[in-house]
Amino acid sequence: MSCQCHGSTGEENEKFKVIDRIIEAHKGQEGALIPVLHQAQEVIGYLPEDVQAYIAEKLGIPLSEVYGVVSFYTLFSTEPKGKHVISVCLGTACYVKGSGNILAEFEKTLGVKVGGTTKDGMFTLEACRCLGACGLAPVLTVDGDVHGRLVTKDVAEIINKYKTGN
Numbered sequence: 227m228s229c230q231c232h233g234s235t236g237e238e239n240e241k242f243k244v245i246d247r248i249i250e251a252h253k254g255q256e257g258a259l260i261p262v263l264h265q266a267q268e269v270i271g272y273l274p275e276d277v278q279a280y281i282a283e284k285l286g287i288p289l290s291e292v293y294g295v296v297s298f299y300t301l302f303s304t305e306p307k308g309k310h311v312i313s314v315c316l317g318t319a320c321y322v323k324g325s326g327n328i329l330a331e332f333e334k335t336l337g338v339k340v341g342g343t344t345k346d347g348m349f350t351l352e353a354c355r356c357l358g359a360c361g362l363a364p365v366l367t368v369d370g371d372v373h374g375r376l377v378t379k380d381v382a383e384i385i386n387k388y389k390t391g392n
């Protein structure tokens with residue numbers, strides 16, 4: 227049975243072709259779902275419902291199982307992310323050194339709550355657990371790059387830096 231769940235634009239078709247290739251590479255492997263979801267998200271940027279349904283059908287597993295995995299792991303997102311992803315560590319060492327205030331300052335300055343993306347699509351704000359850089363607490367990453375020993379006044383500077391690309 228072929229999947230009727232996706233659109234017909236060239237870009238959409240390309241998206242599903244990419245997923246086909248990812249699934250092909252994991253065919254017959256036990257526990258293929260998580261690596262397939264992970265790679266699909268890397269390529270597409272997020273995991274919308276039609277993509278989840280397509281993966282479920284192709285892997286021959288219930289859609290409810292795919293939904294369950296996607297909603298369980300914070301690593302997976304069902305919404306498109308911003309150009310830059312800011313992830314503030316709320317692990318114990320960072321929290322004790324004020325990362326909660328840093329996060330609040332980002333929320334205030336960007337005008338979004340944790341998990342949200344700015345209207346211009348520039349930034350997604352996230353919180354995460356220990357990044358393994360506690361010596362630099364409080365820590366955050368922007369697009370995976372670590373910034374440490376932060377104070378609230380660094381927030382505006384970081385936003386500016388990524389906004390202007392300098």
Ligand code: FES
Nearest residue numbers: 317320356357359
């Ligand atoms: S608690 Fe933040 S890096 Fe470890």
